[in-house]
Amino acid sequence: MSESSPHLVVRGVSKRYGPTTVLDHIDLTIRRGELVTLLGPSGCGKTTLLRAIAGLAQPDTGKVELAGRDITNVPPHKRNVGVVFQSYALFPHLTVAGNVAFGLKVRGAAKREIDAAVERALSLVKLGHLGGRRISALSGGQQQRVALARAIAVEPDVLLFDEALSALDRKLREEMQVELRRLLQDVKATAIFVTHDQDEALTMSDRVAVMNKGRIEQLAEPRELYLRPASLFALNFVGLSTRISGTVLAADNGKVDVETKLGRMSALGNFQAGSPVIVAARPEQLRLGEQGEANSAAGRVRSVVFQGSRTLVEVDAGAGESLLAELSGRDGAIPRVHDEIRLSWPVTETFAFPMEAQA
Amino acid sequence: MTEAALPAPVAAPAVDRERLAAIGFVLPSFVIIAGVFALPLVLLLGVSVVDANGLTFAHYKRLLGTPYYLGVIWNSLRLGLLTTLIAFLISYPAAFALARARGALRSVLLATLFLPLAASVIVKAFAWTILLRSDGIVNETLIALGIIEDPIRMIFTETALIVGAVNIFLPFMILPIYAIVAQLDPRYAEAAATLGASPVGTFFRVILPLTLPGIIAGVALVFSLSVSAYVVPTLLIGEKYPTLATTIAKAYLLAREPGFGAAAGVVLLAIAIAVVALSARLSREPK
Numbered sequence: 001m002s003e004s005s006p007h008l009v010v011r012g013v014s015k016r017y018g019p020t021t022v023l024d025h026i027d028l029t030i031r032r033g034e035l036v037t038l039l040g041p042s043g044c045g046k047t048t049l050l051r052a053i054a055g056l057a058q059p060d061t062g063k064v065e066l067a068g069r070d071i072t073n074v075p076p077h078k079r080n081v082g083v084v085f086q087s088y089a090l091f092p093h094l095t096v097a098g099n100v101a102f103g104l105k106v107r108g109a110a111k112r113e114i115d116a117a118v119e120r121a122l123s124l125v126k127l128g129h130l131g132g133r134r135i136s137a138l139s140g141g142q143q144q145r146v147a148l149a150r151a152i153a154v155e156p157d158v159l160l161f162d163e164a165l166s167a168l169d170r171k172l173r174e175e176m177q178v179e180l181r182r183l184l185q186d187v188k189a190t191a192i193f194v195t196h197d198q199d200e201a202l203t204m205s206d207r208v209a210v211m212n213k214g215r216i217e218q219l220a221e222p223r224e225l226y227l228r229p230a231s232l233f234a235l236n237f238v239g240l241s242t243r244i245s246g247t248v249l250a251a252d253n254g255k256v257d258v259e260t261k262l263g264r265m266s267a268l269g270n271f272q273a274g275s276p277v278i279v280a281a282r283p284e285q286l287r288l289g290e291q292g293e294a295n296s297a298a299g300r301v302r303s304v305v306f307q308g309s310r311t312l313v314e315v316d317a318g319a320g321e322s323l324l325a326e327l328s329g330r331d332g333a334i335p336r337v338h339d340e341i342r343l344s345w346p347v348t349e350t351f352a353f354p355m356e357a358q359a
Numbered sequence: 360m361t362e363a364a365l366p367a368p369v370a371a372p373a374v375d376r377e378r379l380a381a382i383g384f385v386l387p388s389f390v391i392i393a394g395v396f397a398l399p400l401v402l403l404l405g406v407s408v409v410d411a412n413g414l415t416f417a418h419y420k421r422l423l424g425t426p427y428y429l430g431v432i433w434n435s436l437r438l439g440l441l442t443t444l445i446a447f448l449i450s451y452p453a454a455f456a457l458a459r460a461r462g463a464l465r466s467v468l469l470a471t472l473f474l475p476l477a478a479s480v481i482v483k484a485f486a487w488t489i490l491l492r493s494d495g496i497v498n499e500t501l502i503a504l505g506i507i508e509d510p511i512r513m514i515f516t517e518t519a520l521i522v523g524a525v526n527i528f529l530p531f532m533i534l535p536i537y538a539i540v541a542q543l544d545p546r547y548a549e550a551a552a553t554l555g556a557s558p559v560g561t562f563f564r565v566i567l568p569l570t571l572p573g574i575i576a577g578v579a580l581v582f583s584l585s586v587s588a589y590v591v592p593t594l595l596i597g598e599k600y601p602t603l604a605t606t607i608a609k610a611y612l613l614a615r616e617p618g619f620g621a622a623a624g625v626v627l628l629a630i631a632i633a634v635v636a637l638s639a640r641l642s643r644e645p646k
Contacts, residue, residue, distance in 0.1 A: 056549050076552040077560075083553040089546035093568040103554035106564065154554060 006065075007032040007190050008053065008158055013062030015048055015214075022048045023059065024214035030158075030192070035184055037193040037201040039237065040211035046194045049211070050160050053192065055079045067157045077106075082151030086163040088143050090135045096146050097122070097131035103154035121149040124183060141172050148180070152187065159184070159191040165200060177203045198238045202226070210234045232278055232353035240312075241280045242324045242345075244297075245355065248275045256352050261319035262297040269352030276355035283312065285345040286325035288335070296344035297323055301335050315343060400628075407621035418622035428606070432626065435603040439586030439634075442524040446532040446581050447574065449525070454536035454573070458543075472530045480527055484594040487523040488514055491595075520596040524585050531584060532577035539573030575638040583631040603627040 008030040015023040022045045030036050038046035051057035053064055055076030063072045071079050082103075090099050097118050104114045122128045125145035135143065144164065151159055165173045165180075181204050184191050195201055201208045202222040209219045210233065218230035229235035235243075246260030248271045258265050258279050267279045281295075290296060299317035311334050315323040325343050327334055335341050407418055422428045457468050475483065490496050491513040498510040513519050547569060551561040585591075589604040603623050610620030 054549075054553055056553070076549070077555050077557050079553070080555070081553055083550065085546050085550060087544065087546055089544060089550040091547065091550075091565060091569075093571075102551070102556070102564070106551075106554065106556040106560050150550075150554065160553075 005032065006030070007034070007067060008192075009063075009065040010049070010053065011063045011065070013049070013052055013059040013064065015045075015052065015057060015059050021214050023052065026062070026214075026216060028209060028216065028219070030190060032190055033185075033188050035181065035189075035191050035193070035204060035206045037195060037205040037208045038211055039195060039198060039201040039208050041196055041237070044211040045214040046211045047162055050083075050162055050192060050194045053158070054081050054083050054160050056083075080154070080157045082154060082156035082159045084144075084147045084151050084159070084161045084164040086166060088147040088164075088167075090143055090146055090150070092135050094135070095131065096127065096133045096135065096138070099135065099146055100131075100149045100153050102150065107154070117153050121153040124152065124187070125149045141168055141176070144168060144176065148183075152189070157190065159189050161191065161193040161195075163194055163196075166195070166197065173200070174203075180204065202238070208238075210237055212237075226282070229280075229351065232280070235280055235351070235353065240283050240324055240326075242283060242286065242322070243278050243280045244317075244321050245276070245278050248273050248277055248352070255347075258352060260321070262317050262321055265295040265350065266347040267295075267350040267352040268348065271352060271354075277352040278355055279350055279352050281345045281350045283324045283326035284310075284328075285349040286323060286343045287345065288325075288327070288333075289342060289344065291344045291346065294344040294346050295350055296342055297321075298340065298342040299323060301337050301339045301341060304334065304337055313341075315341065403621050403624055403628075406617055407625050410618055415618075418619045419626075421619065422622055422626060431601045431603060431606050432630075434600055435586050435627065436630065438520065438524065438588065438592065438600075438602060439582045439630075441521050442528060442585035443532075443578055443582045445521065445525045446529050447578065450529060450532035450536055450577060451570075451574070453533050454540045457533065457537050458540040472533055475527075476530055480590050481594070483527050484523060484590050487519065487526070488594055491519050491522075515596050515599070517596065517600065520592055520600060523595045524588060524591050527591060528581045528584050528588075531580040535576035535580065536570060536573035539570050543569060572642050575642045579635040579638045582634050586631055586634075587627055603630075 006029045008028075010026055010028040013023055013026045014021070024045075026045075026049055028036075028049075038049060040046045048057055052059045053066075055071070055074060059072070063070060065071065066079065066081070091102065094102065100118045100121050101114050104117055109117070118131065119128065122131055125148050127142060127145050127149065130138070130142065135146070138146065144167070147164070165176055168176060177200055193200070193204055202225075205222060207219060207221055208225050209216045210225065210231075211217065212231075212233045218225060218234045220228070220230070225234065226239050229238065232243075235241050244260045244262055244265070246258040246265065249257045249259050249264070250273055251257075251271055254268060254270055256267055256269050256271050256277070258267055258277060260279065265279050267277075269277065271277055279295075297315075297317050299315040299322070301313060302316045302322065303312075303314045305312040305314075309328065311327050313325045313327055313335060315325065317323050323343050408414055408416060410417075422432070457465065457472075460468055488495075492498075493510040493512070493514070495514070497513065498507075501507045502510065543566070547565050548561050551565045552558075556564060587604050588602070589608060592600055592602050593605060603626060607620045607623045607627070610616045610623060
């Protein structure tokens, strides 16, 4: 199978629990070797989608294909998937090596083969020396690694991580993100992560699927997701932004003029005149002073937060609107609280979103 | 200087006082356990090996050397083992069903398990005699339905004994297993399944080992209760199924042989301790 051919295909998958639609006709195609994150708030359906792929939740409609095989009605133990659970679910009655060997043992592999695979998997996660330990004798970070080794040892067609890093403390989590990504790339694993942590999603994935209310709102590379959010929800969920509400005055070929309480602005988007919209821009696009061909607004500085390489400045622009600018230290003078300042940002970095999708 | 030096002489006796207080707190329970549990056991052991002429093992020789008394020991063992086995086979799935039940259903099921514990074992054993005797409810119903013509002999059979014992001791098997099953993370079974284990494989490799502590607790409880049961065999089967417990009672109440009764008590205790110790050993066995 070539690198770019579809490896995991989810087609029209829906799932309802009683009156609640948890998954609403999900389509998702993942290539071999790709690392994809399902990102969204709790209740958005991301875990249910992961469980549907693993075979732990049966979708009401739709199909799941893995490595060219229709697995929609295949029970989980015949799917060849690897799952790393949030709680790890390591078997407490087995040793570290016993846990890692479990998948191969139930497959009836030969002892020599099992021993070799266990050793390989444990050395991959840098726990080669702890094979004889009991699970209860391990730290949280070590347990996380054992769970990973256990899932990798069977060489699954896809690895599924259900909030797998969220139980670790922040520093360890950030280290694991980088290490895990490198490890998965080394073994050429195809993996899906479920998380509500945008930093984790941006760090770990080749592509991110932003989920909301049982739908995928946007599936894009992290950079594109940040620079070109497809919806107000995606904009809000990943990164910070300035958002101003207004009404479309005129529309012209992918560009709209919007009347806001802070004056007339231009933005990218396709709307009919009269539509209520939100115009938005990322904070690093906002600059002090005027620029040519740019939107601008003025106000009084409400807060200044120094964050090392950057400084976040929040401006009260009046009429209940506020502006958020991220200024780098090299931009010269950083304003102080209560200063009256004007900020401007390019029209090509200003987006209009329909108002009702407010998240 | 004086301020810094002051705490030291106060702190040193404080440690001793703490230790003294600890001993003071432990002492009453130690005295109670020693006086109420340990001392009677020592006396029992003493009575079983001492008679008017001094040290003797005659009671043990009689117990372990006579075919009749070996039969009695076997009867007790058989009652304990059969009751434990059948109670386990019923309790294991029942504990899972109980753990899976939600809300009011779970409360009702738990109450039906707990409430009979409030009734005396004599009441429950008598209830079984009423149900099972020749003109009892079971026989009358079967005859009325035309399934049988003449009453079946049910009371005073081993079947009646085991049915009654299982019924009466069942909660002691279900509850410890239920306590473990209720806390069993469903992710374990899911993890096993995604690793390729079939439902049967998942059961034997994961569910059974993880619920073993509950099984062992239940087995130890039900076995020690049923192997030493007195009321249940007396009322449900009677004279023809002598057990160690009924033998002990007879030795004390009728034959006036306290030495022999004590020896039978020690044998019964040894059997129960052996099974409980074996259970505890099994639960600690690392795989």
